[in-house]
Amino acid sequence: MRIAFFGSSLVSSYWNGAATYYRGMLKQIAALGHQITFYEPDAFDRQANRDIADPDYARVVVYPATPDGWQHSLAEAAGNADLLIKASGVGVFDAELETALPQAPSASMRVYWDVDAPATLDAVEHDPQHHLRDAIPRYDLVLTYGGGDPVVNAYRAIGARDCVPLYNALDPDSHFAAPSDPRFACDLGLLANRLPDREARIERFFLEVAARLPDKRFVLGGSGWDSKPMPANVRAVGHVGTGDHNAFFGSGRATLNVNRDSMARYGFSPPTRVFEAVGAGACLITDAWQGIELFLEPGREVLVAADADDVVRHLQELSPERAADIAQQARRRILAHHTYAHRAQQFDRLFRPAATASSEAAE
Incomplete structure (x- = not known):
């Protein structure tokens, strides 16, 4: 055809x-x-x-x-x-x-x-x-x-x-585990362009969390954040080309997904970043939205956060061993059903x- x-x-x-x-x-x-x-x-x-x-x-x-x-x-x-x-x-x-x-x-x-x-x-x-x-x-x-x-x-x-x-x-030929890159090393990373219908949610789920956890490191990738005031422990690295996505997702203890307002409201809308991150071996934390369990099992294959308090708790409790286990379980599930x-x-x-x-x- x-x-x-x-x-x-x-x-x-x-x-x-x-x-x-x-x-x-x-x-x-x-x-x-x-x-x-x-x-x-x-x-x-x-x-x-x-x-x-x-x-x-x-x-x-x-x-x-x-x-x-x-x-x-x-x-x-x-x-x-x-x-x-x-x-x-x-x-x-x-x-x-x-x-x-x-x-x-x-x-x-x-x-x-x-x-x-x-x-x-x-x-x-x-x-x-x-x-x-x-x-x-x-x-x-x-x-x-x-x-x-x-x-x-x-x-x-x-x-x-x-x-x-x-x-x-997931495209497993494009998104896979890569060596850690010092540019992206952190406790929590987020890759998201600055868009009006997502900015307020990123403030709550990412920037507020960073302000409450000054001893942890945060990296924000994506375009449009240059003029945004941020806590001192957040490093904004600008546009991250697709060739660096695997390193970005694999260089942090965990990666955050924040859906836009409309996507969260409709549910059943996992963005590409979810699959990219899992494919690269990341431990994923996502904001809560209806339908996540169709793709990943909460608590076992993904950590779900209803608000900033949940993100803070996840980061405080997340050991390297548990992060690695969640990432492994998630990648196995996605490869089996969601390529x-x-x-x-x-x-x-x-x-x-x-x-x-x-x-x-x-x-």
């Missing part, structure tokens, strides 16, 4: 939290025999901050971030693909692409793939004129990277023909019948 995929960026993780998901998912989909062309705009300095070369599992087309750029790319894709996919959060001309793609002259199936469904659905809920209210019913299917029944039901309520979660996962190879098989089951029918019709 020939797949045309419009996303934020496959080759750069710069201000692009979906990069790991795209790479893991599309690599495994291609391994099943599908041909992928990934269309991404030349925007937000991502091409100047590439962290991988064009991969062998997808043809990458970088188009100008202009009306002519996306229109020309969509016309090319519609004329050549069996499956047209528009991912959320491309960053430029999203509304135009999301409206135009399901109406493009083509025999292709059309899929909307939401890599941040809680945020998207919040935006739609608060805007009666939101363009997706008209666009979503025109797509053959909505895929999401998480959300469970709350997201599925919300998408069906705005007219989706169907909605299927394809959760984040991108598992997710790609799910994708293949969804689309293989349609691809086979299309091929037979062409003959």
Whole structure:
């Protein structure tokens, strides 16, 4: 099956939290025999901050971030693909692409793939004129990277023909144990860009904890934190490229995951960082959200914190031996059930019948 995929960026993780998901998912989909062309705009300095070369599992087309750029790319894709996919959060001309793609002259199936469904659905809920209210019913299917029944039901309520979660996962070829790096050595690390709907939670779960534990070391990775006041025992290291993620996650006693407000509210939305950290052998502490037990067993494979008090307690009680045991149990669980190879098989089951029918019709 020939797949045309419009996303934020496959080759750069710069201000692009979906990069790991795209790479893991599309690599495994291609391994099943599908041909992928990934269309991404030349925007937000991502091409100047590439962290991988064009991969062998997808043809990458970088188009100008202009009306002519996306229109020309969509016309090319519609004329050549069996499956047209528009991912959320491309960053430029999203509304135009999301409206135009399901109406493009083509025999292709059309899929909307939401890599941040809680945020998207919040935006739609608060805007009666939101363009997706008209666009979503025109797509053959909505895929999401998480959300469970709350997201599925919300998408069906705005007219989706169907909605299927394809959760984040682990790519064991990319995320694995690496030697500890002094740049990231700490008692608790957090890798997260500074975003408005997550900053207050990071203040509570990370910065407040650091202020209450002045004898412990904290490292904060991610873009946008330069102007943020922080306790003296927090070291902000800025953007951490994907090539350094394994070292980042493996250099601390524990790693913290803090979901954004909307993700925590909808639940069933483990971000890529959860799987990256576990794959790199980290002991994970996560804020509490519904559905965590579908991926990791609290207390045995992950430590769950309802508030800053819980994070403080976990750090005070966490011995190196227990941290190592939690990390080992978590990695075993994720490798058995939650790799991108598992997710790609799910994708293949969804689309293989349609691809086979299309091929037979062409003959």
